[in-house]
Amino acid sequence: AIGxxxxxLYALFLLEIVHRNKxxxxxxxxxxxxxxxxKMVVTLVFSFLLSYVYAAIAYANFASDxxxxxxxxxxxGTIDEVAVAQCESLLQCLVFVAxxxxxxxxxxxxxxxxxxxxxxxxxxxxxxxxxxxxxxxxAIIQAIIIDAFGALRDNLNDADQNQRTVCYVCGLADDEFGxxxxxxxxxxxxxWMYTAFLCYLDQTDETNYTGLESYVVELIKKRSLDFFPIxxxxxxxxxxxxxxxxxxx
Numbered sequence: 001a002i003g004x005x006x007x008x009l010y011a012l013f014l015l016e017i018v019h020r021n022k023x024x025x026x027x028x029x030x031x032x033x034x035x036x037x038x039k040m041v042v043t044l045v046f047s048f049l050l051s052y053v054y055a056a057i058a059y060a061n062f063a064s065d066x067x068x069x070x071x072x073x074x075x076x077g078t079i080d081e082v083a084v085a086q087c088e089s090l091l092q093c094l095v096f097v098a099x100x101x102x103x104x105x106x107x108x109x110x111x112x113x114x115x116x117x118x119x120x121x122x123x124x125x126x127x128x129x130x131x132x133x134x135x136x137x138x139a140i141i142q143a144i145i146i147d148a149f150g151a152l153r154d155n156l157n158d159a160d161q162n163q164r165t166v167c168y169v170c171g172l173a174d175d176e177f178g179x180x181x182x183x184x185x186x187x188x189x190x191x192w193m194y195t196a197f198l199c200y201l202d203q204t205d206e207t208n209y210t211g212l213e214s215y216v217v218e219l220i221k222k223r224s225l226d227f228f229p230i231x232x233x234x235x236x237x238x239x240x241x242x243x244x245x246x247x248x249x
Contacts, residue, residue: 026152036148043144047137051098054108054129059093062122066093067113068100083113097129107134169194170229176236188235194228 018024031037058066066087086100087093101108109126165174167181169189174181185191201209201217209217216227 026156027149030148030152033148036144036151039144040141043137043140047102047133047141048098050133050137051101052094054101054125054133055087055090055094055097057125058097058108059087059090062125063087063093065112065122066096066108068111069113086112101129102133102138105134106130167233170233171231172233172236177233180235184233184235188233189229 018028031040063085067083067085070082070084086096097108100111104110107126107130109130165181166172167185167189168191177184198220201213201220204213206214206217219225219227
């Protein structure tokens with residue numbers, strides 16, 4: 001019904017790619033992280049407050065200067081230009097400063113007409129806006145974004161390194177196995193065998209459980225992982241048992 005009333009809403013279904021694509025999901029996860037999301041929100045709020053301060057100053061002191069030049073048409077082959085006031089009210093001034101000012105490369109000074117007469121205060125106003133909003137605040141926002149994506153890259157690299165060098169079942173690193181790590185994760189602690197076992201327990205009637213299976217099910221109900229050989233591997237324990245106190249096998 002919604003799609004029939006507003007066909008353009010079908011475009012929203014294209015966002016399904018975010019759910020299906022791992023890279024895009026990770027990008028959105030960056031901004032959903034409270035650590036970086038809160039920093040971004042606080043920075044944007046502070047930037048808006050600065051815009052309000054500058055809008056109030058402009059409305060009180062430079063309202064007559066806050067005019068942009070727009071082309072209104074052609075007369076006799078020439079383009080007519082007219083000055084449009086942008087600060088006739090505080091709200092209009094705020095919208096102009098916060099919207100147009102931030103999107104201008106050089107700040108408000110690039111948009112409005114040059115002041116008449118004394119220019120020192122306007123020069124200070126324009127330059128301070130450019131310095132605080134365009135250089136500092138936008139640079140801070142960019143730094144937060146870069147820092148967030150840098151942390152995402154580090155986390156993904158750490159996760160990839162962990163998957164390749166740490167046993168999923170026991171949590172022991174590959175250097176514990178003296179070059180036999182591949183056989184360990186493929187035979188001794190194959191995570192898919194553990195997964196198949198848990199699926200088997202879920203699909204099997206409780207009356208058909210063996211004693212060991214009943215024990216594991218009870219631990220699962222208690223949300224306990226004690227049945228996993230955490231920090232233990234039989235191949236390591238058997239290797240240690242074959243060494244006598246003198247250090248000979």
